[in-house]
Amino acid sequence: ERKSIINWFYRESFDIKHVDIIAMRQPGTGEWFFRRPEFQGWVQKNSNSPILWGYGIPGAGKTFLCSVVIDHFQERKRTANYGLAYMYFDYREQEQQGPYQVLASLVKQLLFQLIPLPPPVDELYKRLEPHGKRPSLDELYSILKVSFTEFDQVFLIFDALDECDQKRQRKALLPLFHRLAQSGTHIFITSRQHPEDIRDSMSASASIELSPSIEDMRLFIEQRIEENVRARRIVKQGKCKDLIINELIQSAQGMFLLLHFHIELICEETNVRLMCRALQSLRDSSNEERPLNPTYDRAMTIIKNQGKGSTAIAMKILSWLVEARRTLSVDELREAIAVENNRYELDEYDWTDKATMLDVCAGLIMIDEKSNVIRFVHYTVQEYL
Incomplete structure (x- = not known):
């Protein structure tokens, strides 16, 4: 029943992207970050703000560094009563990044770390679930605050906040993060430096520029x-x-x-x-003023200089990823690029294998092996195309 209660708050998995990032990360990456005084002051609560904002240019490796920080606290949890929850924001998943979804994910992650569950959790579940109801935003926040009290310290980590839509998500998320910070948590946020709303909201917070060593x-x-x-x-x-x-x-x-x-x-x-x-x-x-553009130009030249069939497949893949309003699985994209005029049936013989899809796109796309999601290697590819 414990697992059913926890999943009632949030049915989605929260660790798929983290596992995929770990698989791509070189061992030893980012160890320098833990020696920085900004990080140490934030952990030890010596800074004036419980929020540490890590900012950097596009492609600086902020997401990889964020995964290193998450793993650092995962390891620390073995010997300390720490609570840890995190979220990787993604420009392709706007519907999953509103305040309700964020709070629900945080609740799920922290409750998984608690045995037994706090009594208010069980009470809320028994009151609402039999009637097919879901917790309200305020109820989620209350449960989150209850879970905070079960730990000596709580660390909340949010990557790529700038990939959230400013009007639909960030306008509500930024005040929410400050509200959570006032509840005694440590919050680490990464983003680009230049979104004005983020920079303004973080003006009084501790900050650190993120760039690869x-x-x-x-x-x-x-x-x-x-x-x-x-x-x-x-x-x-x-x-x-x-x-x-x-x-x-x-x-x-x-x-x-x-x-x-x-x-x-x-x-x-x-x-x-x-x-x-x-x-x-x-x-x-x-x-170059836009240093990534020559690299993407070279990739597109490689794509266009392939054989006619390979180029056609690559252009179909890129077009679908540009126009898609949500993330696509490999199987969905395989089926989409296999469609031809005047054909009404498809089978596995029409599908392009993963290796070929990656190869013909010259490094512009990647596949998350655990989630089987296919995406651009970085959101700047979408901006370029």
Whole structure:
């Protein structure tokens, strides 16, 4: 019955995206963050605000760092009576990011950590559920406050707040976060710096600029080269490992997303000279006003220079992802791109496999393996297209 009560508050899973991010993250990433005085002051309540706002440019790796922070407190929970709840916001999931859904998810996560459930939880369930009713927003907030009292400290973590719609979500969420902060919780929020409403709301909060450390970027590059047999052989032959690492770090301009695309580009080359030319090309494009655009331009050139069939599939995939009003599963997109004029039946022989879908799109899309959701590798791809 305990599980039924908890799921009554919020039926959706809350950890799928976190698990997918962990699978893509290099071990040791983000350890520098815990040494920063802003983080330590926030944890120890030495700062003037219970909210720590982490801001950074698009593609800086804020989501990966957020996952590191979540794992940090997951580990601390083993030896301390900490409550932890989190939410990854996504521009494609606006309907799941209103105040009601956020509170319901937080309630579910904290209740999972409590045995037994607090009496008010059981009382609310028995009063409403038999009549097919759901808790109101105020009732959710009351249950959340009850759950706070069961822990010595509570940490709430919200990633990519800027991906919430300003009028439909952020207008209500920002006051809600400050209200939660007044209940004795620690709140960590990440976003871009420039949405004016977020910047204004966080003006009195502790803040920290988020950008990947040199160590994180070096670790990422070394791992990618090591995983690619041909690239590993060419780099060893040319004795150019340090050159590649230094050039890639410089051309990335503090963006992990750029680093991801650039290392993939380098690893595609077939000899030392071509690798060096590719590095020069990246160096020349690093002064662009929109630094991601040349990278996306190159990806689109690769897509258009494929065989006719591969290009057609890639363009269908990109078009569907641009126009979709919600996230799409791999199976949904497979079916959509398989549709042809004057055909009224489809079967598995019409479907494009995952590997091909990823390959023809030249790194612009990704698949979350646990949720089987297919999406752009970053929201800036949508803006570019």
